[in-house]
Amino acid sequence: MKACIQRVLSGKVVVGGETVSEIGQGLVVLVGFEKGDLKSFVEKMADKVVNLRIFEDSLGKMNLSVKDINGEILAVPNFTLAADCRKGRRPSFQSSEEPIRAEEFFNLFVEECKRREVPVKTGIFGADMKVHLINDGPVTIILTNDDIK
Numbered sequence: 001m002k003a004c005i006q007r008v009l010s011g012k013v014v015v016g017g018e019t020v021s022e023i024g025q026g027l028v029v030l031v032g033f034e035k036g037d038l039k040s041f042v043e044k045m046a047d048k049v050v051n052l053r054i055f056e057d058s059l060g061k062m063n064l065s066v067k068d069i070n071g072e073i074l075a076v077p078n079f080t081l082a083a084d085c086r087k088g089r090r091p092s093f094q095s096s097e098e099p100i101r102a103e104e105f106f107n108l109f110v111e112e113c114k115r116r117e118v119p120v121k122t123g124i125f126g127a128d129m130k131v132h133l134i135n136d137g138p139v140t141i142i143l144t145n146d147d148i149k
Contacts, residue, residue: 001037001045001105001148002081004030007054007139011074013123014130021121026071028133032081033097033105037145042105044148046112049073054139062139067118075113076123076131077106099126 005027012022029049055064055071066073079102083091097105103125113120123129 001034001041001145002032003045003049003143004078004081005049005052005054005141005143006030006133007136008074009134009136011131011133013074013076013121014132015124015127020124020129021074023072023074023119023121025069025136026073027066028074028076028131030076030078030081030131031106031109032078033102034082034095035097037097037105039105039108041145041148042108043112045143046109046116048143048148050113050116050118052141054141067116072119072121073113074121074123074133075106075110076129077102077125 008026008028010024011028013020027049050067051065053065054062055066055069057063079093079096082096083093084095085091096102106125110120110122123131
């Protein structure tokens with residue numbers, strides 16, 4: 001499992017020219033799953049994302065989480081995070097989780113974030129999405145299974 005977390009002032013997902021989800025200050029989280037991922041990884045990743053202290057406190061230090069600032073999460077499914085670019089110039093996606101299982105894991109990730117009392121909006125699994133955001137900082141963090149053990 002991989003997550004690309006971006007601290008944002010705002011974010012939205014557009015599908016077919018229509019805005020399907022939109023948030024104010026918070027996190028845009030691109031989430032991808034690989035073969036071999038477990039339900040426990042999803043739960044740990046949700047906990048890490050919700051509690052990751054990447055928002056500034058009154059002293060300007062990154063010391064607050066999205067939960068602390070009453071922010072929102074825009075979760076976007078993204079199988080391309082599983083790309084293997086080690087050989088050649090064309091990414092391989094052989095390690096990407098099968099779509100049915102990946103969608104189950106994505107929905108679980110969303111539910112786990114909500115269970116931790118953070119409002120979550122989502123992109124549409126399998127859709128051609130246009131993701132708009134205003135990255136704040138910019139602050140972008142990449143998390144993998146190795147970061148949540």
